[in-house]
Amino acid sequence: MSVRESIASARRIVVKIGSSAITTLEGGLELDRLNALVDACEARMRAGSDVVVVSSGAVGAGISPLGLKKRPQDLATKQAAASVGQLAMAQAWSTSFARHNRVVGQVLLTADDIARRAQHRNAQRTLDRLRSLRAVAVVNENDTVATTELRFGDNDRLAALVAHLVGADALVLLSDVDGLYDGDPRKGGATIIREVAGPDDLDGVVAGTGGALGTGGMASKLSAARLAADSGVPVLLAAAADADSALSTAAVGTVFAARPGRMSARKFWVRHAADTNGSLQLDDGAVAAVVGKRRSLLAAGITRIEGRFYGGDVVDIIDKDGAKVARGVVAFDSSELSAMLGRSSTDLPAELRRPVIHADDLVAHLR
Template sequence: MQFLEANARRVVIKIGTNSLTGPGGDLLSGRIEAVCREISSLKEHGFEVVVVSSGAVGLGIGKLELTDRPDDLAGLQACAAVGQSCLMQAWQAALQTHQITAAQILLTREDVQGRKRHLAVRNTLEELLSYGAVPVVNENDTVSADEIKFGDNDVLSALVASLIKADLLIILSNIPGLMKDHGRGALIPLVEEVTEDIRELAGGPENQFSTGGMITKIEAAKLATQSGCGVFIGSANEPGIIGKVHDGTAPGTFFMPQTISLAARKRWIAFFEKPMGSLHLDAGAARAILENHSSLLAKGLLSCTGSFEQGAVVNLLDPDSNTIARGIVAYDAATLSGIIGLDSSQIQKTQPERSRFEVVHRDSLVLI
């Protein structure tokens, strides 16, 4: 499948810790050099490239000569602080060999959640790409309080891909792709949609490492494909893997992007802003939203949970507590609690200054 040649001009490449560091935390410089050669080739073909690179904590463990990975937050943050400079130096040196400028960007989830910061990050990435630079993105593990856990950079790479409207996200690790029988069966080359059955293929309690690794990649694929970005998952151990993705011969799993990508505002609602509460809907309201893409009215509410202000992002749950949508709420939690189940005429009596009574307007709502 020659996806890159036909469809893509902007590519995000995510490469995992185990593909960049050895068992003792030593840097696999040859791997970075090989990836940079392929990045250079992509740029020669007119592609814009962003790298999402793990490895800071692993490199820090090696540099500090630790025998085990720290199990406390302060220890992990210290390793990240030591390792990040080594990691960036390696990327800079390898890219400079091809006369490519590298730019370091360290992010936390908060940097892409708030709308103002979300736009600032996007604008910085866009400007760097316009200069021909290659942004090298990593999670800012030195200051992150709860993000240091296996696979987070998979999700980060999908958020970055969505943020810059990338055409393709390539996720490279020691996992060759999505496989049947919880990683023991045949490779699945193509996934048209991330369904519960697909997610089930990633699970398996008998192999904790593989389970966690593939589950986060499936979640990343779901996020990216809903934003109109194709996703390829393959092994960094495959020689020339990025070039093989380019010419359509790479072994791995390709996740098809959705035909219609979400508008920029709805992508932000769906993926970047942390939901501050949940609205529990009755069956009629849930059906109207799913089938007719209707706005949510107070009459269709059963309850609300969480403490939120007007304009916050909230989850919309069906009667079985499944999240079916996410949207921007037009009432704060206290006000909303007092109008649950009321129709618009009843609300107007208590709030005559209002001209609109939707709890979540259809233009500020996205199905999940």
């Protein structure tokens, strides 16, 4: 089965709607555009798929009502705009889906909700329960409370995380661009890339940052597509104006092939979602063992620790030059580990002879 066929036949799908697809700087929410996107989602659901919507646009929807002339740059004004816009967005999505007798549940997340394992599982249960009750989950970053330290950075990455969170079979990113190009299509001479089978297909591709209303841009979409594809979820990047085709035949835009096999939820959380609370520097032999051979990390291979962490925290693993090569869930507090550095297991008390990071809790850095 081709990548496009797998997306077209996916039973569970996450659809991310970009800010520019449903808002304008002058008029705020564009209800006609939103209704058209809802109609496309409804058609996909009637065809038998579960759909979760990840919607940008809260800040954009609040700009016009507050009399602002452009997207705010400071955090306080962004959060004020989001507080107005989120209310308008929730009402608009609810009213539009009500035309099809669908109930909408709003789910607001922060990076902390994904980074912390307990909140991660709770968000997963909420989304699963909404779907089982036949309600449409509309997810957005909780801009009104997120700080610069807790932000996802953009809703493209949030959509990729949600796709793994709900066990989606496909992710569709809809915005004002119709696919991935090998250059800036606005400057002419750029060629659209119809399929990305792997990292080699992205050699020479230049991706720009966000526009007037959004925080993403092609760079964030490309990063999100790689994140989702790495976790085993195929991705379609297309224009919101082509939503009907994107959500039916998937014959438009650019597709990103998924890596073979879906990464376990725990390893995905460790690699992409969890915050790190320190780092462990390894000698060359230990790097070769844990990265090349996927072995558990033992204290003998650790040359230095940085940061304060506790057993169960996620830490970065770095080589002798300081480059991040992996991350994993550490079994010991930093205070315990400092006395174990470089010591073989036979030199340690019996209760300390377990791996510092078990192979099952260790993932290589995504390059």
